[in-house]
Amino acid sequence: MMYYDVIDTVLGKIYLLADSKGLRQLTVGSAGFCPDSSWEHDPDAMKPYTNQLTEYLSGKRQKFTIPLAPQGTPFQQKVWHTLTEIPFGETFNYQQIADKLGTSSAAPAIGITRNVNPIPIIIPCHRVLNSNNSLCNYRYGQEVVSQLLALESGQLSLIPTIIK
Numbered sequence: 001m002m003y004y005d006v007i008d009t010v011l012g013k014i015y016l017l018a019d020s021k022g023l024r025q026l027t028v029g030s031a032g033f034c035p036d037s038s039w040e041h042d043p044d045a046m047k048p049y050t051n052q053l054t055e056y057l058s059g060k061r062q063k064f065t066i067p068l069a070p071q072g073t074p075f076q077q078k079v080w081h082t083l084t085e086i087p088f089g090e091t092f093n094y095q096q097i098a099d100k101l102g103t104s105s106a107a108p109a110i111g112i113t114r115n116v117n118p119i120p121i122i123i124p125c126h127r128v129l130n131s132n133n134s135l136c137n138y139r140y141g142q143e144v145v146s147q148l149l150a151l152e153s154g155q156l157s158l159i160p161t162i163i164k
Contacts (some may be wrong), residue, residue, distance in 0.1 A: 001037040005046035008059055013122075022067030023049050026119045028140045051096065053122065059151060062088035070118045074079055079113040083150045086127045089152040094127045107131055115139060 017025040027033040055061035094107040138145040
């Protein structure tokens with residue numbers, strides 16, 4: 001069974017989708033989130049996910065401990081796992097991620113994998129910069145990535161409100 005919930009933030013509505021294995025998807029805004037009729041809107045089942053995301057967005061959490069279950073290729077899984085190891089408030093560029101994976105020529109593939117991350121924010125693709133250390137295109141726009149980086153540098157609190 002798949003469960004979902006929605007929280008309202010200054011970034012927009014954030015939709016979370018999970019099953020018994022963990023969080024499967026996080027979507028900012030309704031584009032790209034199409035609930036299947038078999039999914040259940042269950043705020044109680046989603047509470048561990050919404051609580052940790054709310055704590056992060058209010059500046060009270062730096063590391064997520066919820067189970068994650070993104071679907072992807074073995075390479076994508078390795079990249080996404082490596083992104084979760086980027087410390088709060090720090091950024092890495094594509095080449096640093098490639099070097100960390102031991103595949104120095106994989107920087108372009110890392111960029112593609114970053115862009116299809118199904119659980120942004122929690123798998124912190126916003127902490128990944130271009131190889132020249134500039135902000136990259138971000139699925140939800142430069143303003144969102146800038147806000148997330150500002151939050152992590154202590155310059156901003158996004159303080160969401162859970163929609164019931």
